[in-house]
Amino acid sequence: MRRSRQAGGGFDLTCQLLASVLEASGQTATRLPVVYQPGGIGALAFRRSVTQRPADGRALVAFSSGSLLNLAQGRFGPYTERDVRWLAAVGMDYGVIAVHRDAPYRSLSELLAALRAGPGQIVFGAGGSIGSQDWMKAALLARAAGVSHKSVRFVAFEGGGEALTALAGRHVQVLAGDAAEVARHLEQGAPVRVLAVLSPERLRGTLAGVPTAVEQGVDLRWPILRGVYVAAGVPERDVQEWREILARAGTHPALARELLRAGLQPAWAMGPPLEAQIAQQMLYYRQLATEFGLLR
Template identity: 50%
Template sequence: MRLKLPLATLAFALGFGLAQAAPLDKTECIAPAKPGGGFDLTCKLAQAGLLEGKFIDTPMRVAYMPGGIGAVAYNAIVAQRPAEDNTIVAFSGGSLLNLAQGKFGRYNENEVRWLAGVGTDYGAIMVAENSPLKSLKDLAEAIRQDPRKVVFGAGGTVGSQDWMKAALTAKAAGLDPKAMRFVAFEGGGEGLTALQGGHIQVLSGDASEAEEHIKAGAKIRVIAVLSDQRLEGGLADVPTAKEQGMDIQWPIIRGFYMGPKVSDADFKVWVDTFDKMMATPEFAKLRAERSLYPFSKTGAELDAYVKKQVEAYRKIAAEVGLKVAK
């Protein structure tokens, strides 16, 4: 009589064993855009931090999935790849704003497992170096005198993050965002050129981006940062909007989420790994090299933060006349 054993039992009996791949084996980070942007930067920050900290043995693969400013990747992970325990997806504050406006289709912020927030940037309000506008008070006065002469610009269309920063600033200065003169550019570089050329008077963007442009010789001045307190580094002397009487804050967090069906055990492995990695001075250095400011939240803490932010974005979007998701 021949003894028939299941393959796994036979392998074990022969002393081999069939080990299941661990969540930190053959890791992949999905950047929901083309190479070179903020999502790419976010994935490569995790790639460098995990490898240099020896949390993974081989470099994390970065895959690009552009479409809908994050919508294609979000839908793919939820509907097609929900249980991949070695895959993380980059997100930003812009992703949360899009969720608040229903731009990710039928899926909302409750569909994924929010893994880690690893850094943040903040909004910034810029003018040309030779502009008579030296503060938000000057901007508000210029708007009161003649709003038609104050043209805002941003690297994004109506409803985007940069448009929201401009709209909130205009609103705080007493101007209905619907009446705001606004020019949308393909990116921050085009807006910067227009600002220096006098084609627009105010540009809304990111603090780190503004700092890098100033270092490179751009003839611009930052008149406000949209953070809860003053920033470190080259913009340390720039007052917050709140200091100037306009309670506007716009953090731009960067982080990762995972599929909704990743097991609790595997998710915990990732959470614990990011907690350890972000506590090291080596990671702080990597984050600073990418012009990001400290922000470290994982697991349940990040989940609560994300849900709160999306709800806040829904209210803000409604206040400036945009459509919001229920």
């Protein structure tokens, strides 16, 4: 399997989770190796799959909603979601809005009030640059506060881990991050307070006590789908074999155990349901890209 970010990131989480489930369910004799292919939040791995190894049915490539967001903005060059075969969604993560535990904001409404009063005085930290998932969460939060996203200060980091370190060190005031990653850092003692999860319902696990943005009167949701794909040129027999393997793995008890360990929510999907979900997300992301002037 291929991941496009460093160990501990979202793509690595997807690969390690699926490798564990495939091995535990007996679908693979040994644990599948994970290969690191950095570049453009999945862009390089996507391009290599499409152009250099279009018929390689041995490699599963990790994707997330961040990959789809970049595709929608044209950041993957001439390629679109139709250039690969989406095999399976293995789990769902969600966005979060967090601050330092000693910050004056005790709720999302208090943070929104501060944004309205002085948007340029609050610095957001997040993984990725302008147009990334984390940037989009911050921009949508600014919109919810009734201020322009251009008036909000945004510091980009290589990943969510670096952004969390900056928040812990008070170099930024707000983090627009991912629930699973933030939960892991909280479990390790990070000085962070999560103000809201951007999910339709409260999450299980470490963040179970955190209210959703919707509960707090802010219609802001950010689901993060995590899964795997192969190139569109992979022979149909190989695609079908993977689908059968993944379908068996998806019903094994190991999946629920590994999702809980990873801090992800159940969201296993394959075939037409997954394709419909991706099509819906792409439509929404293209709409956002147009609204925020991000199309290339």
